[in-house]
Amino acid sequence: MSDNSMHSGIVSPKGIWWVPAAPQERKWVIVAFIWCMILFAMMPLWHLRGGQNPSGIRAKVSAADYEARVNRFIEEHKVGEDKGVPIVAPPPGSDVYLLGRMWSWSPILKLKKDTEYTLHLSSVDLNHGFSLYPVNINFQVVPGYDYGLKVTPSKAGEFSIICNEFCGIGHHLMVGKVIVEE
Amino acid sequence: MNSISNLAAKFRTCPVTGLKVDRTAENLIKVNAVVAVVCLLLGAVAALLIVLTRWQAVHLLPAEWYYRLLTSHGLNMLIFFIIFFEMAVLYFAGPVLLNCRLPAPKLGWVNFGLMVIGMIMVNTMVYTGKADVTFTSYPPLMADPMYYLGIILFAVGALLVTFQFMATLVVAKKEKTYEGSIPLVVFGALTANIIAIITLLHGALIFIPAFLWSLGLMNMDPQIYRLVFWGLGHSSQQINVAAHVAIWYLLAGLTCGGVVLSEKVSRAAYVLYILFISMASAHHLLVDPGFGPAWKVWNTSYAMYLAVLASMIHGFTVPAGVEMGLRLRGYTNGLFEWLRKAPWGDPGFSGMALSVVIFGFMGGITGVTIGTEQINIIAHNTLRIPGHFHVTVVGGTALAFMAVTYYVLPLIFQKRVAFWGLAKLQPYLFGIGISIMGMGMIFQGIFGVPRRHWDITFSGALFPVEFHPAVTFFQAVMGIGGIIAFTGALAFILIAVVTVFFGKTVTEADLKSGASGLPQGVLKLPPQVHTGAHVVKAHETGARGTVVLVGIFFVCFVLYYFTNWKILSFLWKVG
Ligand code: HEM
Numbered sequence: 053m054s055d056n057s058m059h060s061g062i063v064s065p066k067g068i069w070w071v072p073a074a075p076q077e078r079k080w081v082i083v084a085f086i087w088c089m090i091l092f093a094m095m096p097l098w099h100l101r102g103g104q105n106p107s108g109i110r111a112k113v114s115a116a117d118y119e120a121r122v123n124r125f126i127e128e129h130k131v132g133e134d135k136g137v138p139i140v141a142p143p144p145g146s147d148v149y150l151l152g153r154m155w156s157w158s159p160i161l162k163l164k165k166d167t168e169y170t171l172h173l174s175s176v177d178l179n180h181g182f183s184l185y186p187v188n189i190n191f192q193v194v195p196g197y198d199y200g201l202k203v204t205p206s207k208a209g210e211f212s213i214i215c216n217e218f219c220g221i222g223h224h225l226m227v228g229k230v231i232v233e234e
Numbered sequence: 235m236n237s238i239s240n241l242a243a244k245f246r247t248c249p250v251t252g253l254k255v256d257r258t259a260e261n262l263i264k265v266n267a268v269v270a271v272v273c274l275l276l277g278a279v280a281a282l283l284i285v286l287t288r289w290q291a292v293h294l295l296p297a298e299w300y301y302r303l304l305t306s307h308g309l310n311m312l313i314f315f316i317i318f319f320e321m322a323v324l325y326f327a328g329p330v331l332l333n334c335r336l337p338a339p340k341l342g343w344v345n346f347g348l349m350v351i352g353m354i355m356v357n358t359m360v361y362t363g364k365a366d367v368t369f370t371s372y373p374p375l376m377a378d379p380m381y382y383l384g385i386i387l388f389a390v391g392a393l394l395v396t397f398q399f400m401a402t403l404v405v406a407k408k409e410k411t412y413e414g415s416i417p418l419v420v421f422g423a424l425t426a427n428i429i430a431i432i433t434l435l436h437g438a439l440i441f442i443p444a445f446l447w448s449l450g451l452m453n454m455d456p457q458i459y460r461l462v463f464w465g466l467g468h469s470s471q472q473i474n475v476a477a478h479v480a481i482w483y484l485l486a487g488l489t490c491g492g493v494v495l496s497e498k499v500s501r502a503a504y505v506l507y508i509l510f511i512s513m514a515s516a517h518h519l520l521v522d523p524g525f526g527p528a529w530k531v532w533n534t535s536y537a538m539y540l541a542v543l544a545s546m547i548h549g550f551t552v553p554a555g556v557e558m559g560l561r562l563r564g565y566t567n568g569l570f571e572w573l574r575k576a577p578w579g580d581p582g583f584s585g586m587a588l589s590v591v592i593f594g595f596m597g598g599i600t601g602v603t604i605g606t607e608q609i610n611i612i613a614h615n616t617l618r619i620p621g622h623f624h625v626t627v628v629g630g631t632a633l634a635f636m637a638v639t640y641y642v643l644p645l646i647f648q649k650r651v652a653f654w655g656l657a658k659l660q661p662y663l664f665g666i667g668i669s670i671m672g673m674g675m676i677f678q679g680i681f682g683v684p685r686r687h688w689d690i691t692f693s694g695a696l697f698p699v700e701f702h703p704a705v706t707f708f709q710a711v712m713g714i715g716g717i718i719a720f721t722g723a724l725a726f727i728l729i730a731v732v733t734v735f736f737g738k739t740v741t742e743a744d745l746k747s748g749a750s751g752l753p754q755g756v757l758k759l760p761p762q763v764h765t766g767a768h769v770v771k772a773h774e775t776g777a778r779g780t781v782v783l784v785g786i787f788f789v790c791f792v793l794y795y796f797t798n799w800k801i802l803s804f805l806w807k808v809g
């Protein structure tokens with residue numbers, strides 16, 4: 053149909069149809085292509101310039117090893133307890149460990165504002181979801197994997213950790229806490 | 235003589251389109267469509283109950299049943315309803331549109347049997363409480379082995395149908411049942427079919443190990459499972475996209491004589507879908523510990539967003555094709571006369587048009603944004619995710635499937651559509667309802683409200699959490715939208731079931747007199763080929779109205795995208 057006729061999508065095109073598109077269509081393809089390149093460039097750019105990236109330090113870890121590491125961390129820096137959950141105040145700049153299990157987060161972290169920590173996340177049973185409220189930072193917590201993220205709290209106050217990956221019937225009870233001090 | 239009466243038994247001639255219709259293919263279209271609707275009913279009842287649970291003001295179900303019905307809803311909607319319907323689409327796009335016989339007709343029934351058995355096994359496991367794992371079944375969460383086996387049987391059946399479709403193309407080519415190249419709609423179905431094969435192989439790669447793991451015969455790494463599962467799970471969404479875009483082109487032609495602007499551009503866009511499809515898994519894993527940034531950036535963008543480019547192309551060519559079709563039929567005044575005079579009372583057209591707008595405008599923009607590596611940090615597993623996919627796979631795919639049903643009923647089932655007045659309203663009810671619900675979910679997600687969560691008041695939890703007061707409002711938006719969408723789905727089911735089982739058969743007289751229950755494209759098929767002086771004129775004018783519409787779309791896209799980067803930049807530093 054290389055002549056001037058037009059047909060619908062249920063008609064077999066005859067003859068050679070590999071011909072240049074009309075100007076409007078061609079222009080739209082170009083605009084869309086440029087936009088796609090911008091969309092792509094934004095991600096590497098944010099790694100260079102932006103402050104929020106899900107890169108992290110990533111490693112495999114067994115459930116038993118991770119739990120032992122968390123327990124050691126709690127012993128070393130425990131400063132109190134809230135409803136049976138240990139409160140831990142690690143030194144600025146240190147590695148901080150959080151453990152997810154059905155259906156709790158442990159320990160409660162006491163951090164300093166504007167200080168960088170390496171926050172390690174893992175689970176000893178199922179997948180869980182780390183969701184910091186109300187900041188709205190979300191990471192997947194996968195058993196067998198240690199996800200170490202550099203975080204710098206920018207505001208003082210009390211924050212909640214919600215679980216946002218389905219982890220069984222008590223999923224909605226799984227709430228933890230982070231306290232940030234000036 | 236004998237062979238002629240044999241032929242007559244195998245084929246009938248369609249009085250509207252003049253196509254020769256293979257009777258086995260026709261029967262397979264019918265049974266697959268009917269089972270699809272049964273699954274839709276199961277899924278819709280679950281939908282109503284879970285949306286009324288998520289709306290905390292109602293909070294209907296106990297926790298156990300919320301998660302169970304959530305599992306049932308995901309499976310029956312996303313897997314069973316959609317895939318059974320796609321099987322019907324393949325039997326239609328193959329033998330019917332190519333005017334040829336169905337090869338290995340008996341195999342068609344075996345496939346259908348496997349799929350039905352699989353579907354029943356899975357539902358039995360879910361409803362007896364042996365598979366409370368949601369449709370993603372992430373290990374170490376484990377279901378009964380029969381659950382995985384059911385999924386495997388279903389997938390094998392579907393895989394065989396895709397092979398049968400390939401065989402149909404070979405038969406049609408060999409027996410010369412069409413001239414030139416296959417029509418664009420068939421090409422779209424072929425794309426869906428190829429993607430389906432890739433997808434179902436990923437499915438085998440993950441569900442066979444999962445089955446063995448559930449029997450205690452092997453280990454399963456939770457992160458590898460997530461990777462391969464989404465190779466199945468997201469690629470299958472690309473089957474849906476390819477299939478519903480093919481339906482857009484089909485309905486554009488049938489409802490208003492919409493044309494293909496450029497075979498080259500539209501087909502090239504389809505090929506882009508095929509090339510980059512296996513990378514789709516990544517955008518589910520952007521905040522997972524198992525993968526590094528380079529892998530995430532490259533894969534989530536489907537190699538520099540070339541699959542997005544494909545969707546943006548179809549998002550232009552479909553409405554522009556409709557505009558040209560209507561301009562060719564005389565609606566040439568101004569920018570938008572064609573749009574005002576379009577057949578909005580034909581549910582085949584309104585459903586298609588709404589599907590294009592909801593999928594492209596809401597689904598596309600939100601999807602590209604939250605699938606950006608860093609922006610995913612503020613979206614992962616929040617209600618923004620179901621908000622997004624209810625405006626893609628529901629407002630886009632499911633609605634397109636509903637729209638085409640209004641043509642399948644008279645053309646294949648040869649029945650007049652029952653409750654015609656309701657049918658005219660149905661796409662609006664469903665489309666608008668699901669959009670409202672999607673918005674309600676997306677805004678809650680922006681406040682951090684999690685998906686798959688029974689109780690966001692956290693009663694009984696160790697520490698209290700209280701959401702922003704605005705969440706209460708968006709909860710109501712979600713609830714009300716959900717109820718409207720449910721009503722729309724129920725109306726569709728009612729219309730389809732009553733038409734199929736109690737509908738009046740279409741007669742020649744009905745076609746002549748313009749009886750009710752027949753969409754206008756069936757009563758008087760618009761010209762599918764246009765020639766003459768007015769075509770030259772149309773080439774000159776082009777699709778000016780569509781240019782304005784995609785311009786608006788583009789501005790919204792850019793604004794939404796950069797607003798989200800801005801929101802992200804307010805977060806704690808993390809990396
Ligand atoms: C009839 C209108 C519908 C309504 C009112 C509705 C409502 C809902 C609600 C409230 C959820 C739960 C969100 C959550 O708590 O996390 C949900 C989840 C979901 N819906 Fe729908 N939905 C509808 C139609 C559909 C259709 C047609 C499909 C697929 C084609 C679909 C696919 C899904 C999927 C895959 C999930 C996720 C399940 C999970 O998280 O495990 N929905 N829907």
Ligand SMILES: [Cu+2]
Nearest residue numbers: 180215219226
């Ligand atoms: Cu959890």
